[in-house]
Amino acid sequence: MGKADADGPGLPDLPPEWGRVVVPDDIAALADEAEQIRRELRRTAADQRRWRPPAAPVIVLIVAVLTTLAGLAAVTWPRASRTGPGATTPDPTPAQLTGRPLPALDLVDGGQSPVPLRGLLPVVVLLVDGCACPEQVAAAATAAPAGVTVVSVAAARPRAAPPGVRALADPAGGLRAFLHLPASQDGVTALLADRTGRITLVVPEVTSIADHHAELSRLAN
Known part of the structure; x- marks a missing residue:
């Protein structure tokens, strides 16, 4: 049979919002509560795995592909449209x-x-x-x-x-x-x-x- 912790002598004070806490004499009485907690923990872990971000090698591969595409675009871009500071200046005439x-x-x-x-x-x-x-x-x-x-x-x-x-x-x-x-x-x-x-x-x-x-x-x- 359990007894109330909050009223027992020598026990630390518990927050009043917890209400009356009863500690069972037999720890086996908490088996159902422990199993419920384990189920909640497994469900939380499954949710975290489902939303896990891509692994580091996948991120590196994506970055490499994007970099390659950007380089190809820069090489094949029509040079005639370059009018900025890097544009070729024709030789002066006499x-x-x-x-x-x-x-x-x-x-x-x-x-x-x-x-x-x-x-x-x-x-x-x-x-x-x-x-x-x-x-x-x-x-x-x-x-x-x-x-x-x-x-x-x-x-x-x-x-x-x-x-x-x-x-x-x-x-x-x-x-x-x-x-x-x-x-x-x-x-x-x-x-x-x-x-x-x-x-x-x-x-x-x-x-x-x-x-x-x-x-x-x-x-x-």
Whole structure:
């Protein structure tokens, strides 16, 4: 037969909301209650297994698949639609180079000493890395007004130049790279810059320097 815990001497006080608690003399009397509690615990465990999140390997596989799909989309995306900071910029045309400042490049003379390009202003630069074209170089020297420097620029080392023309070289190819113009075997590339360093004319392939007499005359101003 059970007895009330809450009223028994020496037992700890129990919360009053529990009401009257009876402790049976025989623990077997609690078998039904224990079985009911076990059933509740098994039901709770089954519910937790039913809603268990995917295992770690499954999550890794899903992430890997999504990453692969994103990479394929980036590779196959039409490049023509790229207009942001990473978009390819077309090379400037000779007309677009007009008005830009002459680059601060160093050429070299016959002794491989550096010669600042901007120290030659105003200047007519004739790139002879594709064609020596001595007649065109001589004609430019004759047509240039007084006070304008005429320079022939070869690739590896200076080429022989007629009187009135300073022969230099551009081993690094910086000037040709700035112009974005290929060397031609049929003529020289001409670049004119005034005394402020502003480019006034770029001719990819000169046929006759006399065609640009007006631009040459303005260089002396």
